[in-house]
Structure formats: structure tokens, C-alpha cells
Amino acid sequence: MAFKKITPEIRSGFSEQELLFNYRVSGDLELLGLLYEPYMSLIYGLCLKYLKDEAKSEDAVMQIFEQLIGKLRIHEVSHFKSWLYTLARNHCLMELRSADKHPHISIEETFVEFEHFEHPAITGDPLEEKLTIMEQCVQQLNADQQQCIRLFYLEEKCYKEVAEITGFDLNKVKSCIQNGKRNLKICMDKFGNGS
Amino acid sequence: MDHNEHLLLKIQQYLQGQLQPGEMHQLEREALDDPMLQDAIDGYRQAKLVDHRQLSLLQQRLENRIAGQLAEKTAFYFGWQRLAVAATAGLLFFIACILLWMVINHHQHKQAQPQKKVDVELTPAPH
Numbered sequence: 001m002a003f004k005k006i007t008p009e010i011r012s013g014f015s016e017q018e019l020l021f022n023y024r025v026s027g028d029l030e031l032l033g034l035l036y037e038p039y040m041s042l043i044y045g046l047c048l049k050y051l052k053d054e055a056k057s058e059d060a061v062m063q064i065f066e067q068l069i070g071k072l073r074i075h076e077v078s079h080f081k082s083w084l085y086t087l088a089r090n091h092c093l094m095e096l097r098s099a100d101k102h103p104h105i106s107i108e109e110t111f112v113e114f115e116h117f118e119h120p121a122i123t124g125d126p127l128e129e130k131l132t133i134m135e136q137c138v139q140q141l142n143a144d145q146q147q148c149i150r151l152f153y154l155e156e157k158c159y160k161e162v163a164e165i166t167g168f169d170l171n172k173v174k175s176c177i178q179n180g181k182r183n184l185k186i187c188m189d190k191f192g193n194g195s
Numbered sequence: 196m197d198h199n200e201h202l203l204l205k206i207q208q209y210l211q212g213q214l215q216p217g218e219m220h221q222l223e224r225e226a227l228d229d230p231m232l233q234d235a236i237d238g239y240r241q242a243k244l245v246d247h248r249q250l251s252l253l254q255q256r257l258e259n260r261i262a263g264q265l266a267e268k269t270a271f272y273f274g275w276q277r278l279a280v281a282a283t284a285g286l287l288f289f290i291a292c293i294l295l296w297m298v299i300n301h302h303q304h305k306q307a308q309p310q311k312k313v314d315v316e317l318t319p320a321p322h
Binding site for chain 2: 041
């Protein structure tokens with residue numbers, strides 16, 4: 001990728017990768033601003049989640065930008081959004097650690113239930129196989145997860161509608177869908193590896 | 196409306212239950228595959244507010260920070276240190292020129308003076 005001198009007129013047409021490359025070469029903060037600005041509202045929300053304080057979150061958004069100034073001149077980043085997410089999350093966790101506050105992470109949010117099952121023999125058409133595996137994996141989920149996953153993914157209901165149909169509260173619906181999705185992925189990977 | 200405001204508005208409408216079920220489902224599916232979006236929604240939900248003014252102030256802070264670099268750059272090019280170095284170099288050059296001029300002038304002055312004639316008579320030495 002060749003370094004291009006960027007004028008304000010052509011700046012808006014640049015892809016994220018081009019902005020990353022040009023920033024790494026030139027160190028021009030305006031380019032970094034263009035990269036960072038679209039994610040600011042998300043980063044601020046993320047900081048609010050972890051730091052639970054508006055002023056601290058605002059400062060954190062700027063501190064994360066300051067970190068980017070140095071890091072993006074050294075590192076070659078291929079997936080900026082996921083890289084930025086990890087950086088921002090780590091920054092917030094470090095902030096909490098330095099303030100000697102330990103984040104409370106609920107078991108419901110992170111706990112992935114793991115269930116053992118027999119592997120069925122798989123033969124025939126790959127798509128048909130995948131659908132068969134998925135159906136079997138869905139059946140391996142517990143009843144609540146199964147119900148939420150079917151309503152959310154197959155019937156395309158939103159959390160609110162799923163909550164109304166099942167009678168669960170919104171947090172439980174969210175948790176069932178997140179854990180159900182995770183369990184499904186683990187199950188599908190297991191079948192995919194043929195283990 | 197820029198990307199940030201649009202996204203923020205969508206999150207706000209979602210949290211206030213103002214989106215259509217289809218749109219809500221779409222945002223939720225997006226959030227399931229995008230942990231940054233999910234965390235942001237969780238954060239705004241916890242804070243019980245989506246403040247557009249706050250975001251504008253943050254954008255202003257970012258702009259000021261970027262403008263700060265430009266000012267630094269300008270200051271770097273025309274800063275007092277550089278001016279001092281340039282002034283010293285100029286003064287040294289001026290002094291060197293004067294010294295050179297003095298040396299040349301002195302030499303020319305010396306050459307311009309009339310040569311004294313000295314008659315020397317040689318007499319044979321007595322044996």
C-alpha cells in the first residue's frame with residue numbers, strides 16, 4: 001500500500017485500512033481522529049458499562065485515544081474494530097484494578113453450560129448434514145434456551161417479544177440467547193471436528 | 196446526522212422501546228455478533244441515559260486534541276528555540292564576515308604602503 005498525502009477533500013473516501021496505514025506512516029492525528037470518531041459513542045457506552053461513571057468514562061474515551069496515538073504507529077492492525085474493543089475493555093478493567101475495584105461479573109452473563117451427548121453418525125448432503133446437526137444441537141440445549149433460541153433465530157422475534165411469549169424477564173431472555181448461541185457454537189464445532 | 200449520532204439515536208430508541216419489533220430484532224442480532232455494540236447498549240442501559248450533548252462535548256474534546264497537534268507542529272517550526280539558534284548562527288556569520296574583512300583590509304593596507312629604498316654598499320673586508 002503506497003503512502004498518499006491526504007487532503008481534506010479526499011480524506012472522507014479512505015477506507016479504514018488506508019487510514020491506518022497512512023496514520024502509521026505520517027502520524028497525522030487528523031487521520032487517527034477519522035478512524036476513532038465513528039466508534040466514540042460505542043466506546044463511551046462501553047466505558048459507562050465498566051466504570052459506571054460519566055466523568056470517568058469521558059476521560060477514558062480520551063485516554064484510549066491517547067493510547068492509540070502511540071500504539072497504532074507501532075502495530076499493524078488488520079481488524080481495527082475488534083482490536084479497539086479489546087484495547088478499550090482492557091483500559092477500563094485496568095482502571096478498575098488501579099482503583100482497587102473489582103468488576104462484578106454475573107454468572108449468568110459469562111457462564112456457559114456444557115452438556116455431553118452422543119455423537120450421531122453423519123452422512124449425505126453437507127447442508128442437510130449441517131441442518132441435522134443444528135437441530136440435534138438445539139435439542140441438546142435446556143428447555144429455556146431452546147425456546148428462546150427458536151423464537152429469536154427461527155421466528156425472528158425481538159427480546160421483548162420473546163419475553164412476552166415465554167414469560168421470562170428481559171435479562172433472562174438475553175442470557176438464554178447468549179448462552180444458547182455459545183452452546184450451539186460449541187456443539188456445532190464438536191460435530192464439525194468429528195470428535 | 197453523522198454516524199455517531201445515528202447509532203446513538205438508534206440505541207436510545209431501542210432502550211426506550213420506540214423501535215419496531217423487526218428493527219429491535221435486527222439491532223439485537225447485530226449486538227450478538229458485535230461485543231462492542233453489546234457493551235455499549237449495556238452501558239447506556241445501566242446509565243439510564245443516552246446523552247447526545249455529552250457525545251458532542253466528547254467530539255469537541257477530540258477536535259481540540261487534534262488541533263493541539265497542529266498548533267504544536269506550528270510552534271515547532273517557528274518556536275523560540277529555532278529562532279534563537281538561527282539568530283546565533285546569523286550573528287556568528289556576521290562576526291566571521293567582519294573578521295575576514297579586517298584581515299583582508301589589513302593585508303591590502305600593508306601592500307599599499309610605499310617600499311623603502313635601502314642602499315647597501317659592500318666594501319671588501321680588510322685582510
